[in-house]
Amino acid sequence: MTAEPGSIRARDLGFRYSGASRPALSGVLFDVEPGQTLLIVGPSGSGKSTLALAIAGLVPRDFDGAFTGSLEVEGVETRTWDPAALSARVGIVFQDPESQLVMEHVEDDIAFGLENRGWHRGRMLARVPEVLRDIGLEGFERRRTARLSGGEQQRVALGGVLAALPAILVLDEPTANLDPQGTIDFFARLAAIKAERETTIVLVEHKVDLAWPMADIVLALDREGRPIDLGRPEEVLVRSGVRMRREGIWLPERGAPMPVAGPPVTPGPPLIEAHGVRFGYDPQEPILRDIELVASRAERIALVGPNGSGKSTLGRLLVGLLRPDHGTILLGADEPSNLPAAELARRAGYVFQDPETQFLANTVEEEVMLGLRPDERATAGELTERLGLPLGQFGARSPYLLSGGEARRLSLACVLVRWPQVLVLDEPTFGQDRLGHEALVEIIRERLDTGICLFTATHDRRFIEQVAERIIELGSGWIVDDRPIRRAA
Amino acid sequence: MISTDRSQSTRASGWRTRDIVITAVIGVAFGVVFWAWNNVWLAAVAAFPAVPWVADLLYGVWFMPAIVAMLIVRKPGAAFFAELVAAGLSMLMGTVWAADVLLSGALQGLGAELVFLAFGYRLFSFPVLAAAALAASVPAFIHDWIIWYPGVDPVVQLVRFVMMAVSAVVIAGGGSMLLERRLRETGVLQGFPD
Amino acid sequence: MITAPEMSEAQLESALGRTSPVVKLAVAILWLIALAFTLEPLPPVAVAVLAIGAGLWLGEIPPMHLIRALAPLWIAALGVGLFNTLFSPANLDSTATEVLTIGPFRITEQALMSGVSIGLRVLAIASVGAVFALTTEPTKLVDSLVQQARVPERFAYGTLAAYQAIPRFAEDLATLRQARRIRGLRGGWHPRLLVSLLVLAIRHGDRKALAMDARAFGSVPRSAYRVIVWGPLDVWVGVAGLFVAWAVIVIGR
Numbered sequence: 001m002t003a004e005p006g007s008i009r010a011r012d013l014g015f016r017y018s019g020a021s022r023p024a025l026s027g028v029l030f031d032v033e034p035g036q037t038l039l040i041v042g043p044s045g046s047g048k049s050t051l052a053l054a055i056a057g058l059v060p061r062d063f064d065g066a067f068t069g070s071l072e073v074e075g076v077e078t079r080t081w082d083p084a085a086l087s088a089r090v091g092i093v094f095q096d097p098e099s100q101l102v103m104e105h106v107e108d109d110i111a112f113g114l115e116n117r118g119w120h121r122g123r124m125l126a127r128v129p130e131v132l133r134d135i136g137l138e139g140f141e142r143r144r145t146a147r148l149s150g151g152e153q154q155r156v157a158l159g160g161v162l163a164a165l166p167a168i169l170v171l172d173e174p175t176a177n178l179d180p181q182g183t184i185d186f187f188a189r190l191a192a193i194k195a196e197r198e199t200t201i202v203l204v205e206h207k208v209d210l211a212w213p214m215a216d217i218v219l220a221l222d223r224e225g226r227p228i229d230l231g232r233p234e235e236v237l238v239r240s241g242v243r244m245r246r247e248g249i250w251l252p253e254r255g256a257p258m259p260v261a262g263p264p265v266t267p268g269p270p271l272i273e274a275h276g277v278r279f280g281y282d283p284q285e286p287i288l289r290d291i292e293l294v295a296s297r298a299e300r301i302a303l304v305g306p307n308g309s310g311k312s313t314l315g316r317l318l319v320g321l322l323r324p325d326h327g328t329i330l331l332g333a334d335e336p337s338n339l340p341a342a343e344l345a346r347r348a349g350y351v352f353q354d355p356e357t358q359f360l361a362n363t364v365e366e367e368v369m370l371g372l373r374p375d376e377r378a379t380a381g382e383l384t385e386r387l388g389l390p391l392g393q394f395g396a397r398s399p400y401l402l403s404g405g406e407a408r409r410l411s412l413a414c415v416l417v418r419w420p421q422v423l424v425l426d427e428p429t430f431g432q433d434r435l436g437h438e439a440l441v442e443i444i445r446e447r448l449d450t451g452i453c454l455f456t457a458t459h460d461r462r463f464i465e466q467v468a469e470r471i472i473e474l475g476s477g478w479i480v481d482d483r484p485i486r487r488a489a
Numbered sequence: 490m491i492s493t494d495r496s497q498s499t500r501a502s503g504w505r506t507r508d509i510v511i512t513a514v515i516g517v518a519f520g521v522v523f524w525a526w527n528n529v530w531l532a533a534v535a536a537f538p539a540v541p542w543v544a545d546l547l548y549g550v551w552f553m554p555a556i557v558a559m560l561i562v563r564k565p566g567a568a569f570f571a572e573l574v575a576a577g578l579s580m581l582m583g584t585v586w587a588a589d590v591l592l593s594g595a596l597q598g599l600g601a602e603l604v605f606l607a608f609g610y611r612l613f614s615f616p617v618l619a620a621a622a623l624a625a626s627v628p629a630f631i632h633d634w635i636i637w638y639p640g641v642d643p644v645v646q647l648v649r650f651v652m653m654a655v656s657a658v659v660i661a662g663g664g665s666m667l668l669e670r671r672l673r674e675t676g677v678l679q680g681f682p683d
Numbered sequence: 684m685i686t687a688p689e690m691s692e693a694q695l696e697s698a699l700g701r702t703s704p705v706v707k708l709a710v711a712i713l714w715l716i717a718l719a720f721t722l723e724p725l726p727p728v729a730v731a732v733l734a735i736g737a738g739l740w741l742g743e744i745p746p747m748h749l750i751r752a753l754a755p756l757w758i759a760a761l762g763v764g765l766f767n768t769l770f771s772p773a774n775l776d777s778t779a780t781e782v783l784t785i786g787p788f789r790i791t792e793q794a795l796m797s798g799v800s801i802g803l804r805v806l807a808i809a810s811v812g813a814v815f816a817l818t819t820e821p822t823k824l825v826d827s828l829v830q831q832a833r834v835p836e837r838f839a840y841g842t843l844a845a846y847q848a849i850p851r852f853a854e855d856l857a858t859l860r861q862a863r864r865i866r867g868l869r870g871g872w873h874p875r876l877l878v879s880l881l882v883l884a885i886r887h888g889d890r891k892a893l894a895m896d897a898r899a900f901g902s903v904p905r906s907a908y909r910v911i912v913w914g915p916l917d918v919w920v921g922v923a924g925l926f927v928a929w930a931v932i933v934i935g936r
């Protein structure tokens with residue numbers, strides 16, 4: 001089955017969320033011909049997600065705010081489209097795979113969008129297996145969506161959208177939570193869709209090496225949500241490369257990564273030790289087994305491994321947020337899970353993978369200041385500024401109404417305002433623009449120079465190159481490799 | 490400048506998808522609370538066998554989903570819908586009251602709903618909330634008399650009712666209002682009427 | 684975990700597993716109402732035995748799951764029974780036969796009889812409920828409510844989406860407590876935890892609602908991928924249910 005790809009046309013498009021001090025988007029103008037791929041780039045908070053939602057008709061339908069200018073899909077204003085008809089033509093895939101799945105079983109979830117459009121049952125029965133084959137999940141019909149890996153869930157989300165043969169496919173950082181293999185598979189799937197010119201594609205993605213080669217047109221936005229440039233990728237790079245770099249947009253460029261700062265470490269006494277550690281959320285089904293590791297002062301360790309291999313779980317164990325079922329973990333001379341909270345917070349910091357689940361306050365400022373000593377409070381202003389969240393502008397905002405990248409940086413700020421000896425960061429760089437990424441790397445390096453021990457669970461090769469000296473690789477619950485990173489001198 | 494108003498996103502019934510899902514989420518969350526509250530209630534009964542009406546002071550929690558959901562989404566039927574979802578969920582998770590919790594839930598939800606209807610779904614001040622909570626407690630009281638306490642002395646029944654009414658006003662009326670305020674302060678209720 | 688144990692293939696494919704959830708629900712409510720009309724001890728005992736038997740043989744519920752579901756019930760049955768016994772007006776009737784006195788309470792034979800049978804009523808109603816919950820898949824319940832009982836579909840599927848928040852409650856709560864701990868805040872229960880938990884549930888609901896709208900939810904009348912059809916089993920269960928309700932009322936007189 002094939003669909004007819006659709007066109008998109010924006011003229012002086014703008015949107016301001018109700019209660020926001022400035023528009024998230026303004027003066028946006030572009031045309032996308034049927035079958036083309038539009039790549040939207042811009043720094044964090046530049047309105048990329050807002051624009052993606054607008055093309056899918058969800059802004060302003062599901063978000064209150066002031067919409068200005070015009071946005072046409074297939075020649076018809078999105079706001080005058082009947083929502084049913086529009087969502088039948090445009091499909092959208094978001095960043096977080098899990099929250100897009102509605103039904104309990106894979107097959108039912110693929111069919112969900114078809115049922116909503118009133119497809120005849122016979123057509124659905126023919127279409128669902130076809131989609132499962134396209135996304136490479138044959139045999140997964142009756143599997144529970146909640147039990148799939150992140151990569152598999154994101155493929156189901158894509159399948160649920162592709163099933164209805166959308167004229168336009170909108171993707172908002174669809175691979176942000178996926179491991180490298182999952183990301184490559186996802187883009188391969190996307191390339192196949194593009195090759196067949198079945199649908200027009202709108203892509204928001206920070207992973208330049210995969211995204212730029214796919215684009216027919218690039219739209220670059222600045223911090224304020226205004227367009228910087230529009231055109232063919234190579235033209236845009238030549239014309240506005242400098243400006244885009246300054247705004248902090250990732251650009252496809254060959255070049256050496258930033259070298260690691262500071263002299264090679266001379267390991268001190270052990271700071272964290274794990275011996276014979278076994279852990280399972282259900283003790284009958286261990287998630288981690290036989291974990292042995294010793295890390296000293298000034299060590300920089302990257303935890304890597306596919307989705308679901310246990311990186312986040314290990315991180316939480318190391319700082320005593322979980323208690324091993326078996327074996328011992330030592331932070332200094334104590335078991336971290338037995339330390340009183342105040343003492344633990346002094347010795348260790350942990351940034352959770354999902355930014356939102358760790359927020360505890362009503363405003364950005366309260367959130368950063370939570371539980372701080374007066375001397376730490378004084379540095380909070382400078383730190384948030386460096387992370388692109390100046391308290392003057394963001395302090396009074398709700399932590400829950402930030403863009404994806406802003407929320408990630410807030411969660412980092414909450415931990416980096418303290419000076420613990422051990423820092424565990426779970427996927428700190430996902431969804432970040434270049435400025436955010438570089439600010440983070442710089443801050444971490446300053447900490448490393450003071451001799452802290454860093455663990456970071458990450459899928460980000462560049463970040464590993466920049467901060468780590470040792471890689472611990474997990475594979476379904478075991479440490480399968482523990483090696484130093486060798487760099488060309 | 491075209492300002493968007495809510496009418497664009499509403500259908501004939503006036504319920505956006507977001508209204509439906511959030512009402513149901515509140516119902517589901519309270520369904521879990523019910524499940525836990527059952528045990529608290531049983532413990533209270535076991536602890537004070539001679540003064541069983543002590544347990545009735547806990548009764549207000551059972552009316553909360555109706556009031557909280559209505560305060561947030563402010564759509565006709567929200568109280569009834571949320572209460573029914575909470576009841577249905579606690580039945581699926583397993584409670585001793587089983588299918589009866591559906592019946593109670595429906596009756597309580599309807600009771601609260603009628604008060605909101607009487608005020609045209611426009612007024613949500615504390616007296617209205619308290620009245621809605623009381624209106625939920627009346628059918629609950631009658632239902633319990635028939636199904637669970639048919640053998641109990643009318644005077645004791647009256648004491649029970651007074652306890653339930655106090656609990657309804659304090660927990661379901663005051664508690665719900667407080668909870669909704671706290672939620673609103675976090676910003677996540679942006680887009681719902683205040 | 685908070686949720687009921689996951690149902691096995693055998694449970695789902697059992698006779699009760701295949702019966703329309705709407706029929707099972709109707710029977711459960713019918714029995715409840717029938718039991719409300721009687722103060723005899725026999726009918727509730729019969730209903731409880733019947734329900735548990737049906738759950739084990741027709742529903743293939745693992746006995747351990749059933750026992751676990753029914754465990755807290757004894758306290759409830761005892762509590763409700765005791766309440767009705769202690770505060771029965773019959774206790775004030777000086778002509779009635781006294782069975783025993785507990786402290787200030789004088790308990791008559793009549794009061795004890797009614798207390799016992801109301802306690803048994805709790806037992807019966809709870810057993811029926813447990814069997815219903817342990818043989819009914821939520822998705823199928825919703826499909827059946829929409830297709831067979833004409834429950835408005837947007838509300839039904841909206842609820843199903845919200846239902847999936849449950850496994851997250853426990854996870855979110857754990858994460859929130861960990862987030863407090865790592866920032867040096869005191870442990871234990873803090874009222875803010877409950878607010879935060881609800882906030883996360885609402886955020887999750889918002890994202891689900893958005894994803895549903897993006898997939899044309901509620902735009903036109905839905906069609907059904909999984910069709911629930913009436914079958915002979917539904918007739919058998921329905922007729923048997925009616926008969927039992929009738930028998931309860933007749934015997935209970």
Ligand SMILES: Nc1ncnc2c1ncn2[C@@H]1O[C@H](COP(=O)(O)OP(=O)(O)OP(=O)(O)O)[C@@H](O)[C@H]1O
Nearest residue numbers: 017024044045046047048049050401403404405406
């Ligand atoms: N619900 C909301 N209410 C108020 N402001 C919002 C809301 N959602 C986003 N914003 C703000 O609007 C701006 C644009 O947000 P958007 O999510 O579109 O950015 P983005 O380009 O996708 O960023 P990122 O790369 O970090 O995901 C940001 O400044 C953000 O803080």
Ligand SMILES: Nc1ncnc2c1ncn2[C@@H]1O[C@H](COP(=O)(O)OP(=O)(O)OP(=O)(O)O)[C@@H](O)[C@H]1O
Nearest residue numbers: 150281287306307308309310311312313314353854
């Ligand atoms: N709170 C929880 N309760 C139960 N199981 C969990 C919980 N958190 C994670 N798991 C399971 O534990 C396993 C390891 O999860 P973990 O999050 O540690 O993996 P990960 O390596 O961090 O994956 P990712 O790359 O996707 O972040 C997975 O199978 C996951 O489903």
Ligand SMILES: [Mg+2]
Nearest residue numbers: 048049403404
């Ligand atoms: Mg975004």
Ligand SMILES: [Mg+2]
Nearest residue numbers: 311312353457
């Ligand atoms: Mg992880």
